[in-house]
Amino acid sequence: MGDVELAAAVWFMFQRNQREIHRRRERSKIYAIPNSHVPLLDIYLDESKPMQYDYRLSRTSIEALMALLRREKTHGWGLHVEVLITVYWLAHGLSYTVVSRVFDVPKTTVFDIIHRMCAAILSLLGKVVHFPSVAQCAEVGRGFQHLANSAAFSHCVGAIDGCHIRIKAPHGPHAQDYLNRKLFHSVQLQAICDSTGKFLDIFVGYPGSVHDTRVLRNSPVFVSGCYPPPGHFIVGDGGYPCLSAPVTLITPYREPVRGRVEVRFNGHHARARSIIERTFGMMKSRWRGIFLKALEVEHTFAPKVVAVCAVLHNICVTSGDILEPAAEEDPVLQPPPVQEDQGGGCELQDGMDSSSSSQLETPWPDGTSPPDVALLQGEASAAGGPGFDAEHEATRVGG
Structure with a gap:
């Protein structure tokens, strides 16, 4: 195999590896898929439905909060799911058990999300x-x-x-x-x-x-x-x-x-x-x-x-x-x-x-x-x- 053929083979292998890395990254972004059959998530996903009754915040306020908290995530629950769970818990003062049933999410996950999101929102205090x-x-x-x-x-x-x-x-x-x-x-x-x-x-x-x-x-x-x-x-x-x-x-x-x-x-x-x-x-x-x-x-x-x-x-x-x-x-x-x-x-x-x-x-x-x-x-x-x-x-x- 000549130098030209060897260089072409190396380039082909490099491109194939890059495509595989890209596919893996894309898959990691949807590590957790929201369940659209959960009524409270469906309210958020359907922009024609008002949110203030269930979340005590308008859609505009929730989007403004998400914009301030925007961060790159490669795994885990999506930012909107974590924000909605936290805001719903604040709106109704419910136990972690009740919130976990409402969102069809494990209780320990609800606890972790609420404490993590409260810390994230507190980081906005000075702003x-x-x-x-x-x-x-x-x-x-x-x-x-x-x-x-x-x-x-x-x-x-x-x-x-x-x-x-x-x-x-x-x-x-x-x-x-x-x-x-x-x-x-x-x-x-x-x-x-x-x-x-x-x-x-x-x-x-x-x-x-x-x-x-x-x-x-x-x-x-x-x-x-x-x-x-x-x-x-x-x-x-x-x-x-x-x-x-x-x-x-x-x-x-x-x-x-x-x-x-x-x-x-x-x-x-x-x-x-x-x-x-x-x-x-x-x-x-x-x-x-x-x-x-x-x-x-x-x-x-x-x-x-x-x-x-x-x-x-x-x-x-x-x-x-x-x-x-x-x-x-x-x-x-x-x-x-x-x-x-x-x-x-x-x-x-x-x-x-x-x-x-x-x-x-x-x-x-x-x-x-x-x-x-x-x-x-x-x-x-x-x-x-x-x-x-x-x-x-x-x-x-x-x-």
């Missing part, structure tokens, strides 16, 4: 839940000015509040720490939202017995002082202290108020603050199985599930998939009002009440314009403050 940029702060302020119906709130860039998430009673010596004032076990979610109802920051995991003020003081946004930027403020209810540093937080005047100016200020303040309550209501309505009954997972996994719901909430709001809150079935616990100013915030508060009365363009007492702000970081440090033991540290999920 989906983040503080606004400098340019966006002005837009957020205009939104709060419209909500409050007062120009004094044009530099408000967030509303903060806390929410108790029911969990099953934990085991171990720390079980009593999770028992709140209404005598059910819970973990706390602290959140800041903008004027459209999107979360800007979340901090979840503290036991239900802890006061809102302590949760705030140990949260990354307080420890780092990264938000709001100079010249701006956030609003919160009477359970928080009125502060000027490290977080500029304006609260309402405590009862009894002194005169019509303070009454008027409290009215504007309540209108601006109502958006965080509406945001919690929207999230509870969407994930009723998670938020309106005790979460049937370990208390160390519960904060991650809540954070996943917050990420999905922001994706839904961005996609225009709004689910208005239903009648409140599990009222938010309101701590007793803080009785004193703990950080110089009352000076700003006093300046704002006159501004809200006269409709001035600036909320600051000296009447000057707020200074320019530096570019904000999209995600706060995950480090918490002092004051809790290592077991509780491990359960926190923060923005």
Whole structure:
């Protein structure tokens, strides 16, 4: 055999091997084929069928989630199957056994998929839940000015509040720490939202017995002082202290108020603050199985599930998939009002009440314009403050 014939034979063998490798790769991409006879999978595969009733998310929101999670897979279940199983579990708060029967998938596989997908969705936290940029702060302020119906709130860039998430009673010596004032076990979610109802920051995991003020003081946004930027403020209810540093937080005047100016200020303040309550209501309505009954997972996994719901909430709001809150079935616990100013915030508060009365363009007492702000970081440090033991540290999920 001459050199030409030998080279041709080698080239032929190389091409045949390449075709075989390509065929094997193509076969590996369909390692697991979805069963179209499963009704819940058929709903997704048939684009004419609505998904919101069964999955509590619109098709647009689910596709947006899949686009963010898009990754190359050479084996295992398809991404859409894993997303649908996880979203269905979140939507109804069912046991792994029930979900495995609904999707005709082994129970151990359902467990693995849900935990793996929750971790994948949590990896999107910094991309989906983040503080606004400098340019966006002005837009957020205009939104709060419209909500409050007062120009004094044009530099408000967030509303903060806390929410108790029911969990099953934990085991171990720390079980009593999770028992709140209404005598059910819970973990706390602290959140800041903008004027459209999107979360800007979340901090979840503290036991239900802890006061809102302590949760705030140990949260990354307080420890780092990264938000709001100079010249701006956030609003919160009477359970928080009125502060000027490290977080500029304006609260309402405590009862009894002194005169019509303070009454008027409290009215504007309540209108601006109502958006965080509406945001919690929207999230509870969407994930009723998670938020309106005790979460049937370990208390160390519960904060991650809540954070996943917050990420999905922001994706839904961005996609225009709004689910208005239903009648409140599990009222938010309101701590007793803080009785004193703990950080110089009352000076700003006093300046704002006159501004809200006269409709001035600036909320600051000296009447000057707020200074320019530096570019904000999209995600706060995950480090918490002092004051809790290592077991509780491990359960926190923060923005």
